[in-house]
Structure formats: C-alpha cells, structure tokens
Amino acid sequence: MNCKTVEIPLSQAVEAIAGRFCPRERITAIRSLGSGNVNDTFLVTHRGHRPSSPAGSFVLQKLNTRVFARPELVMHNLVALGNHIQSRLASPPPELQGRRWEVPQVVRCRQDRLWVEQDGEFWRSITYIGAATTTDVILNRDHAREVGYGLGMFHSLISDLPADQLRDTLKNFHVTPAYLNRYDNVNNSRKIADPDIHSAAAFVEARRHGMDVLEAALQRGELKLRPIHGDPKINNVMIDEVSGQAVGLIDLDTVKPGLVHYDIGDCLRSCCNPAGEETDDLSIVQFDLTWCESILEGYLSVARHFLSDWDLHYLPDCIRLIPLELGLRFLTDHLEGNPYFRTERPGHNLQRAAVQFRLTESVEQELSQIRAMVHRLAGC
Numbered sequence: 001m002n003c004k005t006v007e008i009p010l011s012q013a014v015e016a017i018a019g020r021f022c023p024r025e026r027i028t029a030i031r032s033l034g035s036g037n038v039n040d041t042f043l044v045t046h047r048g049h050r051p052s053s054p055a056g057s058f059v060l061q062k063l064n065t066r067v068f069a070r071p072e073l074v075m076h077n078l079v080a081l082g083n084h085i086q087s088r089l090a091s092p093p094p095e096l097q098g099r100r101w102e103v104p105q106v107v108r109c110r111q112d113r114l115w116v117e118q119d120g121e122f123w124r125s126i127t128y129i130g131a132a133t134t135t136d137v138i139l140n141r142d143h144a145r146e147v148g149y150g151l152g153m154f155h156s157l158i159s160d161l162p163a164d165q166l167r168d169t170l171k172n173f174h175v176t177p178a179y180l181n182r183y184d185n186v187n188n189s190r191k192i193a194d195p196d197i198h199s200a201a202a203f204v205e206a207r208r209h210g211m212d213v214l215e216a217a218l219q220r221g222e223l224k225l226r227p228i229h230g231d232p233k234i235n236n237v238m239i240d241e242v243s244g245q246a247v248g249l250i251d252l253d254t255v256k257p258g259l260v261h262y263d264i265g266d267c268l269r270s271c272c273n274p275a276g277e278e279t280d281d282l283s284i285v286q287f288d289l290t291w292c293e294s295i296l297e298g299y300l301s302v303a304r305h306f307l308s309d310w311d312l313h314y315l316p317d318c319i320r321l322i323p324l325e326l327g328l329r330f331l332t333d334h335l336e337g338n339p340y341f342r343t344e345r346p347g348h349n350l351q352r353a354a355v356q357f358r359l360t361e362s363v364e365q366e367l368s369q370i371r372a373m374v375h376r377l378a379g380c
C-alpha cells in the first residue's frame with residue numbers, strides 16, 4: 001500500500017484534520033495512499049512537528065464506521081498489538097536475527113488523544129514504515145517466500161498475545177456460514193433475473209455444502225481462536241527496498257481473535273492469482289502453485305512450531321474456502337447495492353465475485369497437489 005502515492009485534490013477538511021495531528025504550517029504534503037476498499041488513507045509529510053524536531057511523515061486514515069461500527073475497539077486492539085510486539089522485539093526470536101521488523105504505532109493527535117472525531121467521522125494516525133514498499137503481484141520466488149515469512153513472523157510474534165485481550169471489532173468476520181446466511185437473505189428476496197447473477201448464484205449453490213468446514217472444526221475443538229491479522233493480502237506485507245526482506249504487516253484494523261487459517265487462505269488467494277482481484281479477464285485467473293509453495297515455505301519456516309496437526313490438516317481447506325468466501329461477500333454486496341466495498345462502476349462487485357469464484361475453481365482443480373505440498377513442506 002505504501003508504494004502508490006497519487007496526488008489528488010484534497011479537501012480543506014482533510015487538511016484541517018491533518019492539522020489536528022501536526023501544526024498545519026509544518027505540513028508539506030498530503031497524498032492519497034493505497035487502494036483500500038474500505039477506509040480512506042493519506043500520507044502526511046511534514047518538516048517536523050516543531051522547528052527543532054526532525055522531518056517525517058505519518059499515515060492519516062478515516063475509518064469507515066459503517067464497517068467498523070466501534071472504531072474505539074479497533075484502536076484498543078491496535079494499541080494492545082503494538083505494545084505486545086514491541087515487548088517481544090526487546091528479545092527478538094532467532095528467525096529475526098540480522099533482520100528489521102516494524103509495527104505501525106498509533107500517532108496521537110496534538111490534544112494527546114488516540115483519535116479525532118469530527119462531523120461524525122473518525123480519524124486516526126499511525127506511523128509510516130519508510131524505506132519499504134509493497135506490490136500488487138508476486139515478483140519471484142524470493143518475494144513469495146518473504147511474503148510467507150512476513151505472515152509467519154507476524155503470527156509468531158502475536159501467538160502469545162492472549163486472544164481475550166483483543167476485542168471483536170467485526171462480528172462474524174471470516175465466519176463463512178454467516179456470510180452464506182446474509183447472502184441467502186438478500187438472494188431470496190431478489191426480483192431481477194440477471195444471467196450473470198444467475199451463474200454466480202449457481203456457483204454458490206453447488207458449493208453450499210462444506211462452507212462451515214473451519215467453523216465446525218472450531219466448534220469441535222480441533223481448531224482454536226488466536227490473534228490474527230484478518231487481511232494479510234499481498235499489498236499489506238511491507239518489503240524492505242534494499243534487502244527485499246519482509247519488514248512488517250500494515251493495515252491492522254482487522255486484527256482480532258480468529259483462526260490463522262483465515263489469514264493463510266487470504267494471503268494465498270491474494271498472492272497466487274497473478275491476474276489480481278480487479279481483472280476483467282477471467283481467462284487469466286488461476287491459482288499459481290509455484291507461488292503457493294514458496295509462500296508456504298516462508299510461512300512454515302517461522303510458524304511450523306506453533307501449528308498443531310489439526311491446524312495443518314485444515315490448511316488445504318482454507319486455501320479453497322477464503323476465495324470462495326470473498327466471492328460470496330462481493331456477490332452479496334452487489335445484490336445489496338454495494339454498501340460495503342467501494343466500487344468504481346456498476347457491476348464492479350459482481351465482476352470481483354466472478355474473479356474469486358474462478359480462482360476457487362482453479363484451487364479445486366489443484367487441491368490434491370496442494371494437499372501433497374502441505375504434507376511435504378510441513379513434514380507430516
């Protein structure tokens with residue numbers, strides 16, 4: 001996300017909010033940052049908060065309070081996570097030897113509060129990870145391995161943060177059966193007979209059975225809740241500009257208790273589709289096993305020691321489930337009139353759903369190879 005900075009005409013409102021975090025006369029630039037579907041993000045550059053302090057920059061964000069209805073809980077989690085990782089970094093794990101690792105920290109406003117509320121909007125700032133960048137596609141095997149390492153290190157550093165210290169900021173986030181219920185509600189009251197929706201609906205129908213695979217395993221006690229990132233897609237893994245090594249994960253609003261499987265599935269669905277989420281050419285969407293292998297290698301090099309046999313058993317399932325779930329979420333949003341994901345044109349979320357469904361099909365075709373790969377890499 002940090003790699004793309006686009007000049008946009010900024011409203012005076014954004015400038016005024018930025019001024020609540022840094023004196024306005026010290027701010028040199030404000031730019032739109034990233035391409036998130038939910039929040040609005042800006043990079044604020046300044047000459048130092050005071051004449052004596054160093055120049056720098058920070059990330060300013062307006063949280064989407066339709067999605068994050070309790071933004072103060074998001075901030076609670078951000079602080080808990082930041083404090084925990086900082087204390088872990090005081091005696092870093094051996095896998096971090098000779099490496100840099102960073103975690104975005106809350107930047108308080110000038111009134112020393114964690115956020116600013118104005119005109120019904122919720123704004124907050126966090127530190128910017130410099131000399132690092134992200135991409136929207138995997139570049140090579142080393143890059144893939146680093147993305148996997150990054151997620152594994154993130155999980156490893158928070159694996160001893162008790163899940164009950166984190167608040168549930170997004171109820172049912174990644175609980176696939178709950179998304180299916182919501183889809184059923186809107187789909188059953190649908191009046192328009194659109195052939196594109198019809199084929200997407202048929203795709204969901206054919207896969208309805210088994211969408212509870214992870215939740216059922218959780219209920220049976222085979223899997224357990226742990227702190228997770230929630231959205232570890234490729235452009236949320238920061239890569240050092242010089243060494244090419246992963247240096248941290250950004251976009252921490254969805255950190256909350258969950259299953260590590262949600263994260264692994266989300267990382268792989270985003271990284272292993274070289275066509276990207278936004279393509280309108282379904283013929284080039286496919287799940288790349290080479291990238292998958294390198295990402296899992298990197299992930300397991302850090303995370304293998306805290307994964308149980310059950311965790312490993314359900315890895316192939318999550319690789320299939322999370323693209324299916326995201327497709328279902330996009331489709332539902334389309335049917336509901338796009339209240340959740342930002343869209344740029346009519347039918348945008350329906351197209352995004354089609355991409356994720358095509359990716360799901362590709363995973364299904366490769367599932368036996370994925371199972372063998374997990375066994376081989378995990379040594380089980």
Ligand code: GN1
Pocket residue numbers: 035036037038039067230231251254277326
């Ligand atoms: C949303 O806003 P962004 O792009 O960081 C969504 C993720 C999806 C992603 C798909 C809170 O993330 O779950 O995977 O879009 N975030 C939320 O691009 O729903």
Ligand code: MG
Pocket residue numbers: 036231251254
């Ligand atoms: Mg996000």
